Amino acid sequence: MPTMQKPIYTGKAKDIFETEDPNILRTYFRDSATAFNAQKKGEIVGKGKINATISTLLFELMEDFGIKTHFVKQISENELLVKRVKIIPLEVIVRNISAGSLCKRLGIEEGKVLKAPIVEFSYKKDELGDPLLTRAYIKNALEIADDETLDKITELTLKINKIFKEFFLNVGIKVVDFKLEYGIDKDGNMLLADELSPDNFRFWDAKTNEKLDKDRFRQDLGKVEDAYIEMLKRVKEGKSKMTNAKTQEKTFSVRVQVLPKADILDPQGQAVEKALASMGYKGVKDLKVGREVVFKVEAESESEAKNKAKEMCERLLANPVIEDYKIEVVG
Numbered sequence: 001m002p003t004m005q006k007p008i009y010t011g012k013a014k015d016i017f018e019t020e021d022p023n024i025l026r027t028y029f030r031d032s033a034t035a036f037n038a039q040k041k042g043e044i045v046g047k048g049k050i051n052a053t054i055s056t057l058l059f060e061l062m063e064d065f066g067i068k069t070h071f072v073k074q075i076s077e078n079e080l081l082v083k084r085v086k087i088i089p090l091e092v093i094v095r096n097i098s099a100g101s102l103c104k105r106l107g108i109e110e111g112k113v114l115k116a117p118i119v120e121f122s123y124k125k126d127e128l129g130d131p132l133l134t135r136a137y138i139k140n141a142l143e144i145a146d147d148e149t150l151d152k153i154t155e156l157t158l159k160i161n162k163i164f165k166e167f168f169l170n171v172g173i174k175v176v177d178f179k180l181e182y183g184i185d186k187d188g189n190m191l192l193a194d195e196l197s198p199d200n201f202r203f204w205d206a207k208t209n210e211k212l213d214k215d216r217f218r219q220d221l222g223k224v225e226d227a228y229i230e231m232l233k234r235v236k237e238g239k240s241k242m243t244n245a246k247t248q249e250k251t252f253s254v255r256v257q258v259l260p261k262a263d264i265l266d267p268q269g270q271a272v273e274k275a276l277a278s279m280g281y282k283g284v285k286d287l288k289v290g291r292e293v294v295f296k297v298e299a300e301s302e303s304e305a306k307n308k309a310k311e312m313c314e315r316l317l318a319n320p321v322i323e324d325y326k327i328e329v330v331g
């Protein structure tokens with residue numbers, strides 16, 4: 001930490017600081033780890049910086065898919081700037097495979113693929129051990145959120161789940177479950193907040209079912225740091241796969257040939273033709289000198305690329321009054 005500034009809040013994993021901008025907070029990710037409602041405490045060496053970086057990459061992923069988040073930027077290995085929000089005191093949990101408290105509560109085995117993803121809400125209140133809530137508890141007893149907000153949160157959470165499931169499966173990871181927090185910013189927007197890291201997700205290797213998240217700490221499975229390092233690697237892999245796919249899919253190489261029209265006087269062409277004749281090349285006729293323009297263009301399809309190139313020719317690349325052009329999309 002660069003200054004002796006006091007945090008406005010010290011949580012179980014992060015410290016929250018104010019900045020000069022009242023709407024922006026600085027979050028510092030610590031190495032400290034807790035489990036079972038802070039009954040178990042410890043340290044995972046290097047976790048702070050790994051979680052800050054994984055959170056950054058995953059918040060950016062969310063933004064790529066149009067999900068509004070509190071993320072502004074990563075300013076050091078352990079620190080992010082985020083938009084200040086009023087956190088809705090709900091732990092929004094989504095489950096794809098049975099694990100953790102669901103198994104305990106229902107007496108079912110870990111690893112059951114659920115018929116459909118489940119979204120559930122717990123009360124974000126450490127003193128009470130984050131109890132599971134019903135909608136009526138939320139609406140009528142706590143009055144934290146109304147039906148409309150809960151519907152919006154549920155819909156958004158399922159969308160996020162879909163994105164994460166696909167993203168991680170692409171790098172050999174099953175998303176078992178995870179916890180999200182939402183908050184409301186100064187303009188009344190609902191933003192995805194807090195962090196997106198192996199502290200709040202259960203990640204299993206798709207081939208071996210090896211646990212690559214905080215369960216290694218909770219259950220004393222060893223190689224805790226390695227799991228976090230591995231997850232950072234997979235997230236980076238996933239991101240680069242995405243950018244590769246994006247650029248490959250969406251960029252087209254275009255070749256444009258511009259030539260003077262057949263009935264247009266082409267002094268340059270005539271000069272070359274004359275020069276060739278004087279060099280002894282007989283029978284060279286109708287010589288035209290043109291140019292070739294090549295470029296890559298982003299487009300959804302080949303025909304869109306062609307249309308874009310046509311527009312560029314009409315407006316700049318050719319002079320349609322005196323020149324013809326031929327467009328070729330080469331890949």
Ligand SMILES: Nc1ncnc2c1ncn2[C@@H]1O[C@H](COP(=O)(O)OP(=O)(O)O)[C@@H](O)[C@H]1O
Pocket residue numbers: 009010011012013014015016025070082083084085086087181183193194195
């Ligand atoms: N953008 C934000 N604005 C305000 N508070 C936030 C924001 N993002 C996260 N927080 C809060 O910061 C706190 C610190 O994080 P953490 O150490 O994980 O706390 P906790 O012990 O509550 O899990 C959390 O209570 C979280 O809700």
Ligand SMILES: [Mg+2]
Pocket residue numbers: 011012013
């Ligand atoms: Mg937390």
